[in-house]
Amino acid sequence: MGYFLRLLQLLSTCVAFSLVAGVSTLQAAAGSWxxxxxCFCFVMTLIILIVELCGLQSRLHLSWDGFLITCASCATFLCLSGSVIFATACIQLLPHSPFGDHAIAVTAFSSLASVAYATEVVWTCARSGEFSCSVLTLPGLFHRLEIFVACIIFAFISSPHLYVHQPALEWCVAVYSICFLLSAVTLLLNWYNWDNRLPVxxxxxxxxxxxxxALLxxxxVVxxxxxxxxxxxxxxxQRSSDVSCRDKLTSYICTWDQRLAVAxxxxxxxxxxxxxxxxxxxRFFY
Incomplete structure (x- = not known):
């Protein structure tokens, strides 16, 4: 079952990227995110598959099932966001593009990848026999949601011209990056057994x-x-004051929309x- 899900994930992400790479109009719609x-989900799944085929997971000093659950849950959110963003872009591009079938296929395979990764989360939790699977608890869900929203923010601030002109905006970008790393550290603490290794x-x-x-x-937010x-x-x-919002041929999401989405x-x-x-x-005090 695990190998079948890996192959399905590799196939769906590879086909989605290949269809987009072959059409310049779809590349403009998909965007860098x-x-x-x-590409990231494909490479990550390929590495996991190679590790499992070579039997190297036993040499890694971490909870392999916890690692798989974290990767699969994050990939579920990532592919879902890619599907939504791409489909939203194509709604505006399809009237002007003859590649409607390609766009529908890309959205379908990206959605299939989301389903495959979500299935792996449930299957791994059931196979590991852990009744209180970390991804099904509130702390585990919160950590993954925080990382997921941060990834979406990074997609909208991929253009440096949104923040390079103001130190305060650069501070906001630093906040997104620092909090993303802190959430990643929290996940690492869940993978390893650090209960007896930390002074607190x-x-x-x-x-x-x-x-x-939260303070950052x-x-x-302000x-x-x-x-x-x-x-x-x-x-x-006002949105009308942004020149890029009046030029629908060059960008499907203008700069003002990106600023509002990040806010x-x-x-x-x-x-x-x-x-x-x-x-x-x-939980800590009570």
Whole structure:
């Protein structure tokens, strides 16, 4: 079952990328994010398959099932985001493009990859025999949602011209990167058995990292909209003032839309961190 799911994941991501790579119009629609998602998931799955075929997982000092669950759950969110972003772009491009069948096929294979990765999460949890599988608990779900939203934010800020002109906006980008790394560290603590290796309890480390991330995101929630949409700080309060939004032939998502999407996603991730913080504090103190 595991090898079958790996092959299905490799096939679906490879076909999605190949169809996009063969048509320049679809490349413009997919953007760098969707292409990166399919390539990253393909390479990650290929490496996992090679490790399992060679029997190298026993030499890695980590919980292999926990590692597989984390990779598969993150790949599920990534492929799902790639499908949504690509399909949304094609809705605007299809009236002007003769490659409608290719776009539908790409969306279908990307969605198939999401289903294959989600199936692997459920199957691995059932096979490992762990009743309290980490991905099915609230802390595990919160960590993966935080990483997922951060990845979507990175997709929208892939253009440096959105933030290089203001130190405050560069700070927001640094916040997204730092919090992404902190969430990754939290996942690493879950993979390894660090209970007896750290001078402080692991739940307290999780609580501290989550608190720090929530404070950093709170600053980004204030600074990003202030410097992007307030005219006194060099922002553009109205969408019509952005020249790129009036040129529909060169970009399906204009710069102002990207700024708004990042502002909304920042607020969403702050909410996730706050809920995660409250849940961790309840578990630690009670």
């Amino acid at each position: 969707s292409i990166f998602v399919w 309890p692991v739940p307290l480390v999780h609580l501290g990292l989550t608190l720090l991330s 995101y709170a600053s980004a 600074l990003w909209p202030l410097y992007q949409f307030n005219g006194e700080f060099g922002g553009q309060p 909304v996603l920042t607020a969403v991730n702050l909410l996730i961190y706050v809920v995660d913080l409250v849940d961790l504090a309840r």
